[in-house]
Amino acid sequence: DQQVKQNSPSLSVQEGRISILNCDYTNSMFDYFLWYKKYPAEGPTFLISISSIKDKNEDGRFTVFLNKSAKHLSLHIVPSQPGDSAVYFCAASALFRGNEKLTFGTGTRLTIIP
Amino acid sequence: DTGVSQDPRHKITKRGQNVTFRCDPISEHNRLYWYRQTLGQGPEFLTYFQNEAQLEKSRLLSDRFSAERPKGSFSTLEIQRTEQGDSAMYLCASSQIAGRTYEQYFGPGTRLTVT
Numbered sequence: 039d040q041q042v043k044q045n046s047p048s049l050s051v052q053e054g055r056i057s058i059l060n061c062d063y064t065n066s067m068f069d070y071f072l073w074y075k076k077y078p079a080e081g082p083t084f085l086i087s088i089s090s091i092k093d094k095n096e097d098g099r100f101t102v103f104l105n106k107s108a109k110h111l112s113l114h115i116v117p118s119q120p121g122d123s124a125v126y127f128c129a130a131s132a133l134f135r136g137n138e139k140l141t142f143g144t145g146t147r148l149t150i151i152p
Numbered sequence: 153d154t155g156v157s158q159d160p161r162h163k164i165t166k167r168g169q170n171v172t173f174r175c176d177p178i179s180e181h182n183r184l185y186w187y188r189q190t191l192g193q194g195p196e197f198l199t200y201f202q203n204e205a206q207l208e209k210s211r212l213l214s215d216r217f218s219a220e221r222p223k224g225s226f227s228t229l230e231i232q233r234t235e236q237g238d239s240a241m242y243l244c245a246s247s248q249i250a251g252r253t254y255e256q257y258f259g260p261g262t263r264l265t266v267t
Contacts, residue, residue, distance in 0.1 A: 042194075070254060072255065072256075074258075079260075079263075080260055081156070081243055081245075081258035081259050081261050082195065082243070082258045083258070084255045084256070084257060084258075127194050127195070129194070133249075138200065138247075138249070139197040139208065139210075140185075140187075140197060140256060141197070142194025142195050142196070143194050144192065144194050
């Protein structure tokens with residue numbers, strides 16, 4: 039049972055435009071959500087997180103939106119840059135309920151077209 | 153700046169052999185996690201430690217797998233009698249859950265190939 043789903047395996051966006059990556063979850067116990075970026079042959083790099091008490095968190099070009107009623111979150115990257123080309127993973131945990139382990143989606147490969 | 157380090161980066165072994173991986177977390181982090189990633193999938197949780205105590209083990213961690221974190225510093229993950237299905241990227245992460253900081257920071261991983 040895939041508790042965290044990223045239904046788009048790939049996404050291509052023109053440089054300078056907005057990239058929107060989506061993630062859905064099924065476990066209502068999840069209360070902490072993160073986005074990671076991964077280049078080939080490297081470990082995931084933390085980008086941004088959000089707790090379930092918020093609906094938006096912003097850090098520079100990256101904004102994460104959380105819609106708890108829809109069990110959906112999204113990552114917006116504005117403006118998109120060539121260095122953003124990577125695989126992006128959504129992850130979730132029940133951190134504030136005492137369960138720290140991360141459950142990951144299968145990833146979305148983002149390609150920024152110059 | 154010393155992030156999470158893992159050694160070795162690559163390991164090729166024959167089926168039936170034992171292998172051991174090492175992870176050195178960020179120095180002030182008291183939590184250490186092991187994950188496994190196979191092709192086309194996201195990382196899957198294996199186990200984690202708070203200091204030297206192993207707090208949770210996934211059912212993915214069969215009896216052939218053992219992890220330790222002596223003295224709450226580095227950790228080792230050993231796989232005995234390796235099988236071809238063990239081929240994967242083994243990722244280590246660490247965190248310091250304090251104040252409002254909860255993120256897990258990952259190392260570069262150890263890629264295991266079992267032939």
